[in-house]
Amino acid sequence: MTPDTPHFGSYRLLVLLGEGAMGEVWKALDLRLEREVALKILKDADDLRRKALIGEAKLACQLNHPNIAHIYDAGEVDGTPYIAMELVEGETLRALVGRPLDGAALQDLARQAAAALHHAHQKGIVHRDIKPENMLLTEDGQLKILDFGIARRGVEDLPLGQTSHHMTLVESTAPGYSQGTPAYMSPEQANGQPLTGQSDQFSLGVVLYELATAHHPFRRASLVDTLYAVTRDEPRPLSELRPDLPRTLQDAIHRLMSKEARNRFPNLQALAAGLSEDNPTAQAPHLSLSARQLRPSKLRWALTAAATLLVVGAGVGVFLNRRALATGLGAARRASREDFTKGRRVVAILPLEQLQPDAEHAWLSNSFADAMAYGLVRREDLLVVDRLRVVEAMNQLGDTPGRAPKALGELGRQLKAELLVLGSYQVVGGQLRMGVRVVDAALGSTRHQFQLDRPVADLLKLEDELQQRLPQEMGLGGDAGGPRIQARNPRTRELYTKALQVITEGNQDSVQLANSLLQTAIEIEPDYAPARAEYAWTLAELGATRALSQGRFAEGQVLLRQGKAAAEAAIALDPGASQAYRALGSILLRLGDLEGASRSALQAVRLDPADHKAYDVLADVFAGLEGEDNHQAARRYFEKSLSLFPEGWQAHHRYGVLLQNDGELPLALQHADRALALRPAAEYAYVTAADALLWMGRAPEAEIRLRAGLREVPGSNVLRSLMAYAAWECQDSGTAQGYLRELEGAWPADHSSTVFLAGLKKAVEGDPAGTVALFRGYRQKLLDSDLAAKKHNEKRVLSVNLYFMARTAAKLGQAAEARSLLDLADRLHPGKRRVAQQDPAFKAG
Numbered sequence: 001m002t003p004d005t006p007h008f009g010s011y012r013l014l015v016l017l018g019e020g021a022m023g024e025v026w027k028a029l030d031l032r033l034e035r036e037v038a039l040k041i042l043k044d045a046d047d048l049r050r051k052a053l054i055g056e057a058k059l060a061c062q063l064n065h066p067n068i069a070h071i072y073d074a075g076e077v078d079g080t081p082y083i084a085m086e087l088v089e090g091e092t093l094r095a096l097v098g099r100p101l102d103g104a105a106l107q108d109l110a111r112q113a114a115a116a117l118h119h120a121h122q123k124g125i126v127h128r129d130i131k132p133e134n135m136l137l138t139e140d141g142q143l144k145i146l147d148f149g150i151a152r153r154g155v156e157d158l159p160l161g162q163t164s165h166h167m168t169l170v171e172s173t174a175p176g177y178s179q180g181t182p183a184y185m186s187p188e189q190a191n192g193q194p195l196t197g198q199s200d201q202f203s204l205g206v207v208l209y210e211l212a213t214a215h216h217p218f219r220r221a222s223l224v225d226t227l228y229a230v231t232r233d234e235p236r237p238l239s240e241l242r243p244d245l246p247r248t249l250q251d252a253i254h255r256l257m258s259k260e261a262r263n264r265f266p267n268l269q270a271l272a273a274g275l276s277e278d279n280p281t282a283q284a285p286h287l288s289l290s291a292r293q294l295r296p297s298k299l300r301w302a303l304t305a306a307a308t309l310l311v312v313g314a315g316v317g318v319f320l321n322r323r324a325l326a327t328g329l330g331a332a333r334r335a336s337r338e339d340f341t342k343g344r345r346v347v348a349i350l351p352l353e354q355l356q357p358d359a360e361h362a363w364l365s366n367s368f369a370d371a372m373a374y375g376l377v378r379r380e381d382l383l384v385v386d387r388l389r390v391v392e393a394m395n396q397l398g399d400t401p402g403r404a405p406k407a408l409g410e411l412g413r414q415l416k417a418e419l420l421v422l423g424s425y426q427v428v429g430g431q432l433r434m435g436v437r438v439v440d441a442a443l444g445s446t447r448h449q450f451q452l453d454r455p456v457a458d459l460l461k462l463e464d465e466l467q468q469r470l471p472q473e474m475g476l477g478g479d480a481g482g483p484r485i486q487a488r489n490p491r492t493r494e495l496y497t498k499a500l501q502v503i504t505e506g507n508q509d510s511v512q513l514a515n516s517l518l519q520t521a522i523e524i525e526p527d528y529a530p531a532r533a534e535y536a537w538t539l540a541e542l543g544a545t546r547a548l549s550q551g552r553f554a555e556g557q558v559l560l561r562q563g564k565a566a567a568e569a570a571i572a573l574d575p576g577a578s579q580a581y582r583a584l585g586s587i588l589l590r591l592g593d594l595e596g597a598s599r600s601a602l603q604a605v606r607l608d609p610a611d612h613k614a615y616d617v618l619a620d621v622f623a624g625l626e627g628e629d630n631h632q633a634a635r636r637y638f639e640k641s642l643s644l645f646p647e648g649w650q651a652h653h654r655y656g657v658l659l660q661n662d663g664e665l666p667l668a669l670q671h672a673d674r675a676l677a678l679r680p681a682a683e684y685a686y687v688t689a690a691d692a693l694l695w696m697g698r699a700p701e702a703e704i705r706l707r708a709g710l711r712e713v714p715g716s717n718v719l720r721s722l723m724a725y726a727a728w729e730c731q732d733s734g735t736a737q738g739y740l741r742e743l744e745g746a747w748p749a750d751h752s753s754t755v756f757l758a759g760l761k762k763a764v765e766g767d768p769a770g771t772v773a774l775f776r777g778y779r780q781k782l783l784d785s786d787l788a789a790k791k792h793n794e795k796r797v798l799s800v801n802l803y804f805m806a807r808t809a810a811k812l813g814q815a816a817e818a819r820s821l822l823d824l825a826d827r828l829h830p831g832k833r834r835v836a837q838q839d840p841a842f843k844a845g
């Protein structure tokens with residue numbers, strides 16, 4: 001509001017108290033009742049947000065408790081929604097963070113907060129955003145909890161994908177994400193699950209812990225690490241940090257922060273009573289968890305701590321071991337032995353059949369299937385088959401995706417699915433008619449079916465209804481997947497669906513097109529989390545391509561950093577977005593953050609155990625590490641991926657790279673060839689196949705693979721460089737020189753590929769001494785540089801090129817120089833020595 005418009009409806013605006021991305025907060029005078037209020041005005045409100053704000057605030061009007069800032073009124077003025085609430089003077093608890101509170105003050109705040117939240121929970125209202133900024137302390141020591149106007153009643157009335165922190169008006173942050181909120185989320189909120197009053201308990205426990213210690217128990221350097229800590233890490237015991245606090249108060253705070261909601265208090269009345277002024281905390285034993293309720297991880301921690309006290313000399317070693325076990329890599333390595341799919345019923349959702357085909361609405365076939373999958377994929381009792389796996393299986397059986405399959409039983413066996421979901425739709429006279437059937441795959445009988453008939457204009461409402469209706473029709477109860485993230489603009493949904501379709505082609509052009517489609521979708525609707533998540537994945541793929549095939553490492557890093565920001569934005573918008581965690585894992589891997597990569601990819605797998613690409617990321621993390629235990633973990637993850645998606649050409653290819661690096665060259669070649677059979681245009685599968693053949697001493701066969709690759713990917717400089725090498729090894733100098741001429745300027749002057757080709761050119765021209773001198777100088781240059789600072793992808797490229805330099809030196813009879821180059825190649829990417837043991841070129845040297 002401006003000074004020329006001091007009125008807002010029946011309120012006179014007095015002082016602007018705060019302004020953020022979502023609106024303004026004013027000190028205002030209610031002209032009807034002549035009282036001062038805090039007036040929250042939402043700006044740029046669409047219809048969804050306006051209805052949500054008003055409806056939720058009216059629910060909160062019924063709250064009447066001395067520790068809750070009262071909501072007086074809610075409505076809208078000329079389409080702009082507002083909330084009028086009690087004007088409370090004081091400072092938020094954020095001002096108290098940083099200086100540990102004494103026991104009496106902490107106990108009093110805990111008592112008041114527990115009493116207020118218990119009152120709200122009795123009314124069926126969950127706050128969902130308890131944090132220091134939403135808890136205000138008046139001058140006389142009275143606690144007031146703010147912003148109940150953005151809460152929700154239970155879990156069944158959640159509007160489309162909205163969470164409470166979307167409405168926090170005074171935060172000046174990106175839309176859909178209030179700074180700091182994820183650090184106070186409960187584990188179930190971080191995982192996008194339905195929330196109850198127990199979620200507020202966890203958040204309250206975090207606030208009390210922070211007030212007690214001046215340190216947040218879960219906040220980490222990045223968003224994904226913070227969310228991981230919330231869901232996995234245990235806070236340091238208050239008995240160590242604040243031994244002066246009453247034991248039962250310590251135990252009560254830890255009980256509030258139990259990872260499992262069932263281990264928290266049944267309700268907060270017990271806590272409020274136990275902390276009452278006339279009931280000393282020491283006399284309230286019911287505030288603690290019994291030994292039976294302690295999580296095994298807590299018991300293990302206690303035993304480790306006891307052992308540390310008994311064996312003082314080994315204290316440091318015990319600490320380091322415990323720290324190692326808590327890392328992302330340690331957790332992911334152990335998880336490689338888990339069966340994430342165990343105990344889940346397998347459901348496959350087929351692309352819907354368009355009964356009256358028309359190009360304008362053809363994209364709806366996949367969009368409706370995706371919507372139904374979204375309604376099921378977050379349920380812990382189901383495993384939803386990846387849509388690519390469904391399409392591949394239908395193609396193998398001679399079925400056409402988008403048409404009714406000929407043999408349901410065989411399709412079910414192929415997909416290992418108990419249930420198949422089929423559907424059809426048509427657009428007639430502005431109406432969209434749809435029928436859905438759930439079929440028992442083994443018996444071929446229909447278990448459930450329903451029909452929907454809605455105006456085409458209500459397309460997005462129909463998709464949302466579809467997400468809710470399918471689980472209900474299947475007898476699965478209410479929505480178990482947390483808030484639904486729904487597009488508001490049909491064009492957003494169309495672009496997103498088409499991007500998912502083209503990205504399956506797996507080549508650089510298709511990824512670039514998908515990237516463009518998703519970028520447009522985000523421009524239309526910036527807070528549509530699925531588009532941001534897949535956009536991050538395309539940036540990860542494009543960044544890797546720039547670095548690997550074109551040697552443009554700096555440009556690749558820029559794309560990866562952009563992808564990281566997109567993935568983190570998607571997670572902030574939807575903490576249950578498995579594909580966003582998978583994309584972030586892939587990006588962090590390529591940025592060299594293996595801990596973060598393993599944590600993110602493991603979270604993706606836990607959220608969606610059918611996401612075969614997330615298993616690929618985990619496998620790649622361990623494939624790039626030295627040690628038998630790491631490579632075994634990589635193999636297990638590749639096997640999990642291929643068991644879910646046998647047609648996964650990328651998994652076959654990457655598995656082949658791992659096997660190649662382990663010296664299992666024939667098996668590596670098998671997987672590379674399988675990848676090529678599945679995806680004939682897969683450039684790097686040709687590279688892996690040719691490398692394996694060359695390193696087995698089979699250069700003529702490598703040339704055959706490379707010529708086939710250049711027919712499919714004629715612009716590939718990587719394949720040309722290998723052709724030049726293979727031709728030289730086959731003593732075909734003319735062909736080698738031809739390819740070398742074509743490759744001039746293909747990579748930057750200081751790139752390892754440029755150096756290798758320059759040395760190869762000297763060898764082709766009969767100057768072996770020049771070749772060796774060039775390679776020796778480059779090796780020394782690398783040794784003088786900071787090798788540790790080089791990124792994961794750059795190290796891999798360097799390692800392969802150094803191996804070829806070593807191989808060339810060996811074939812020129814320079815064994816000592818070959819060994820030096822080989823040692824450096826192995827140092828950059830361990831495994832090259834194992835390969836050399838199988839390579840005839842080195843045996844001859």
